[in-house]
Amino acid sequence: MKDRKSLGGNGENRTPEASLRPLKLLKQIDLVVNFLPPSVLASVIDALQDEPSQCNEALVAKLLGKLPNPKFRRVVVELLSIWQQDHNNWNSYSLAAALSSAAYSAAQVRQALDVELVWTGPETNGVSFRRTDQVLLQLIRDAQDKLTLISFAVYKIPEIAQVLIEALNRGVQVRLIAENPEVADKIPFGIKEALGKEIIEQAQVFIWPKHKRPVDNEGRYGSLHIKCAIADSCKLFITSANLTQYAFTLNMEMGVLIQSRQLAARVEKQIDDLIEHKTLIII
Missing domain, CATH: 3.30.870.10 (Endonuclease Chain A)
Incomplete structure (x- = not known):
């Protein structure tokens, strides 16, 4: 049987603060999806899919260049900050996939109700x-x-x-x-x-x-x-x-x-x- 460390990365050494990070990231993804207009969200997802990378200055600059609205910039900057702090194995492709999935689910919910x-x-x-x-x-x-x-x-x-x-x-x-x-x-x-x-x-x-x-x-x-x-x-x-x-x-x-x-x-x-x-x- 695999031990907890091999399944969860840090296993028992994971701090309570670290265990909350994935939840913060998911909450911010949900906020971004429901806050940005569909066309703006699509441009963010496209930029994240240009090439796989971690959160760095070049990627941040490219994303902010697509967001002239200061309110849009704030929610995306917060998303990037949480993503950078999360210390997971997600690259920009992973974040783009998460945003796309959340957007699809939100659209289905709106259509159903x-x-x-x-x-x-x-x-x-x-x-x-x-x-x-x-x-x-x-x-x-x-x-x-x-x-x-x-x-x-x-x-x-x-x-x-x-x-x-x-x-x-x-x-x-x-x-x-x-x-x-x-x-x-x-x-x-x-x-x-x-x-x-x-x-x-x-x-x-x-x-x-x-x-x-x-x-x-x-x-x-x-x-x-x-x-x-x-x-x-x-x-x-x-x-x-x-x-x-x-x-x-x-x-x-x-x-x-x-x-x-x-x-x-x-x-x-x-x-x-x-x-x-x-x-x-x-x-």
Whole structure:
């Protein structure tokens, strides 16, 4: 059996500080990959692949010459410094390969989980966001196969109603789940009043009946308080906003639009199971 020294270089003589160096290097590689624009990162990788070498002044000068932005230079200089201190057997080819692998993995993660923040409310001078109504309208317009909308309240949304009619007319299976189809004690308006006869007759409308809900000691029952939309089993919009004019125009609301088949399908499966077990019933 090989001893620890032959497997790990310094073996038992490795200091705690030395054992942390590979982790520091990997963390800095991750930082560089996520900080540099793809074209800039590609130029750094190309320079490292020109010829195999250790970290030296000539290589540092060549790399910095490709980085006019001082912020880019700082993160790359830190990477080179950690690489030089690491005392491993990596040459510039090895570092280039590590950067390429990390960049590929990061791109795959972004592709698998694309998340957009959605905001309705007062504007600031900071980052701009799409509004709740903009995202929801596009989600419905883009739906080709099936669409699920869930909301506690549904009230005065003529634009949403119109695009839902258009979706139904092009063959999209529309499923609506709301707190109550009629005026009720918790909400002074219902989904039937808000969306109209044409949608109600063509779409599937589900509710969570009171006798299926948990009740506390004082007789108060739970609410269907979810607000979300699922389109074509690949887009999931989770929001604080109800399907109401107030939520789209006056309230301060926030949500996330997630483009992920895995997550959208999981939420859709949860809804399907609730329907199958008669927790949600069609009206």
